[in-house]
Amino acid sequence: MTAQRRAHAPDFAALGDETRLALIAKLCAGQSHSISQLTKGSKLTRQAITKHLGVLESVGIVHSVRTGRESRFEFDPEPMEEMKKYLDLVSAQWDQALSRLKAFVEN
Amino acid sequence: MGDRIEKRIELKAPVSRVWRALTDHREFGKWFRVKLDGPFMPGQVSCGQMTYPGYEHLKWEALVQKMEPERLFSFTWKADPKIDSKETPTLVEFRVEKTASGTRLLLTESGFDKIPGDRGLEAFRRNDGGWTEQMKNIESYVAQRS
Numbered sequence: 650m651t652a653q654r655r656a657h658a659p660d661f662a663a664l665g666d667e668t669r670l671a672l673i674a675k676l677c678a679g680q681s682h683s684i685s686q687l688t689k690g691s692k693l694t695r696q697a698i699t700k701h702l703g704v705l706e707s708v709g710i711v712h713s714v715r716t717g718r719e720s721r722f723e724f725d726p727e728p729m730e731e732m733k734k735y736l737d738l739v740s741a742q743w744d745q746a747l748s749r750l751k752a753f754v755e756n
Numbered sequence: 757m758g759d760r761i762e763k764r765i766e767l768k769a770p771v772s773r774v775w776r777a778l779t780d781h782r783e784f785g786k787w788f789r790v791k792l793d794g795p796f797m798p799g800q801v802s803c804g805q806m807t808y809p810g811y812e813h814l815k816w817e818a819l820v821q822k823m824e825p826e827r828l829f830s831f832t833w834k835a836d837p838k839i840d841s842k843e844t845p846t847l848v849e850f851r852v853e854k855t856a857s858g859t860r861l862l863l864t865e866s867g868f869d870k871i872p873g874d875r876g877l878e879a880f881r882r883n884d885g886g887w888t889e890q891m892k893n894i895e896s897y898v899a900q901r902s
Binding site (some may be wrong): 657668736739740743744747750751752753754755 | 763
């Protein structure tokens with residue numbers, strides 16, 4: 650169980666930031682966005698947005714696609730679905746451990 | 757309150773019995789399936805080897821936080837102690853309370869993420885409405901805070 654825990658730590662860390670959550674919220678509608686579109690309406694600079702997109706890209710939540718001269722960014726739901734599965738797994742492991750505890754103290 | 761796992765279980769055994777099963781390292785090891793090197797002590801690292809079938813090659817390492825007799829036992833544990841990562845360990849807390857039929861045990865494991873509020877990853881975990889729905893939650897959550 651610990652090996653699986655380690656595998657997901659960067660994914661959780663990538664989400665632990667409001668700017669990145671806001672970027673995901675924009676991207677998850679399904680359309681790809683350019684950095685200019687993502688920077689628009691934000692207080693952050695283009696460089697800062699690029700950095701946050703890099704973090705999301707590193708864990709596969711966001712992919713960049715090159716269209717002509719510009720890079721566009723798209724959302725990929727799979728890593729988050731994996732994280733949900735992972736939490737379900739940790740939850741199931743606790744159910745099993747606690748049922749062993751129950752048998753242990755009630756006998 | 758960040759993302760967390762919560763469990764509640766009713767045990768037909770006195771609080772003192774449950775407390776011993778939680779905090780005596782040998783008893784803990786039997787149901788948790790780990791062979792621990794020594795007793796749990798607050799502020800001390802607890803080391804051992806997993807005995808869970810299929811995971812025997814993994815080491816166990818936790819830092820004991822609180823041992824409030826027959827009330828609260830907690831520790832933090834890291835993913836894989838062999839890896840020197842910056843990752844924040846998760847916090848495991850066992851709370852016990854007396855009931856008419858024995859003991860109620862409340863387990864929480866928290867710290868899977870650092871998202872503030874109770875809607876971050878929690879929204880993903882309780883994914884009943886599909887991703888679009890969850891993303892709306894994130895959007896409104898972020899909007900509220902900005």
